[in-house]
Amino acid sequence: MSAGPDAVRVLVADDHPVVRAGIVGLLGGEPDLDVVGEAGDGEQAVTLADELTPDVVLMDLRMPGLDGTGATQRILAAHPEVRVVVLTTYETDADILRAVEAGATGYLLKDTPRDDLVAAVRAAARGETVLAPSVARRLVTQVRRPDERLTPRELEVLAGVARGGSNAQIGAELFIAEATVKTHLLRVFAKLGVDDRTRAVTVALERGILRQP
Amino acid sequence: MSAGPDAVRVLVADDHPVVRAGIVGLLGGEPDLDVVGEAGDGEQAVTLADELTPDVVLMDLRMPGLDGTGATQRILAAHPEVRVVVLTTYETDADILRAVEAGATGYLLKDTPRDDLVAAVRAAARGETVLAPSVARRLVTQVRRPDERLTPRELEVLAGVARGGSNAQIGAELFIAEATVKTHLLRVFAKLGVDDRTRAVTVALERGILRQP
């Protein structure tokens, strides 16, 4: 099972046992790839990355406790030479952006075929950036319009709207007048390209700007 | 790799190669379980179920083309003795309800540990119902209040709201007066336990009542 001394050392971080087993199985057949560890959450991933100093970390985003983005940041802070490749089911704009900002060198989706996955791991080990086609497209269009990012205040107001609050309620929570809430909301509408509060929330959910707990 | 003649014959249906490999890997170690086929979408699952007549089908819900619910219905229509166990990441009330209505005898989540998964496959093969604890809880509370299910018209109106339409626009699309749209919406509010349109949409998305494409 173990590979040669110059094989690519891979750490797998995913909270689903099924997925971990799948990755191990898919990479296991390759003589030049060696899965040296498995983590079930972000904390474990950081710990194991410290112990094992792998070449590549295959990282899920949604994990209990410390999520993939946070784990990526902490791993790269301690080991800048490690290549983190995100491997997840989701591809919202915000997820992609956050992962890239955290320092991920790759972003793949779980419907990636076997051959593409092993090729991507090899490419990442060589320091190349590996992006799923749909992810690359989203990233480009995202970077192209940075003026659409919401300010902290706008996010607070939008979150209040998503919780079903009226403008007056949201204003009371944030200690601002109802009129001010509307102003923030109008800017949010403009940035998201919508013209009512309900659509603003659904679009924000689609793009991953808002979490849905 | 192949098991004894009285082994449980399992068909795996999932569009993620990683997940398929994981399931095969996890079940592969068990001498009394035999993965006899893999399908990458619903159509393939139906075809392979016809050819192989497995004892248990491990079925993902979100798949391109024919989804897991539709595949389950068609498989059970032709082979009522087959046990379909849903194995998915999501656990919205609507997903669970639709799967059970389609005839699934089990509903597991992908964070199920290895031992629980193999035990569940064996139990399903014996004809037992296997539900993840959180799924069981949701199913009970769902059945307990059937008065909360939305009528077709209410769903149409709610979908219009989710698309960001005004009451007048939705009324025009459905050929009813704006006032009528409001009435439907008020009933939706009551059933969902909310009191404004935005919260109605978010709650509906949470519960899986509305799709989010």
Next chain:
DNA sequence: GCCGGGGTCCACCGGTCGGTGGACCCCGTG
């Protein structure tokens, strides 16, 4: 210093929404 831009704040209209009251139709039950 001054100017400009981004972020945050607010007051005032007109249209829309949330809520009440009531009507019709269909279908199954007593």
Next chain:
DNA sequence: CACGGGGTCCACCGACCGGTGGACCCCGGC
């Protein structure tokens, strides 16, 4: 048949929301 309940439909208020116009503050650049 009569009755009742569920589903669909509609008209009318009061309150709220979407939009305009403008103010303040902070910070960086010329």
